[in-house]
Amino acid sequence: MTSTDLPEQDAPRYVRLTIELIAEITDEQALKTAALTQVEGDEYLDDEERAQSVEAIELDPSGSLAHFVDPVALLGDVPGVELTSATWESARTDFDPDEESWDEYQVGQED
DSSP states (O other): OOGGSSGGEEEEEEOOOOOOOOOOOOOOOHHHHHHHHHHOOOOOOOHHHHHHHHHHHHOGGGGGGGGGHHHHHTTTTTOOOOOOOOOOOOOOOOOOOOOOOOOHHHHHHOO
16 A cells, blocks of 8 residues: 555654755855854844854864754745654765765665
């Protein structure tokens, strides 16, 4: 049975959407500066959250990218969908696009 075969009343109400992105940081200082500006202008952060964010950016600029992820913007205009929860993180990773284990169609899938 596929999801299109389910009767409407049995259709899933909540869906977990998993996305994996690998981004190359080409100018770490520019990213860090932009992230600090983003954090300073974020009206939803309280002073403690802002201080923690600034400290994290200063400690490891790879975390800077997380400040530009906006799940509301991703799903905000999708009809019939309301974002109920979102979590995300960024972390340094080793990446070799020529290595077979990094095939973008196989990452995260079991054989």
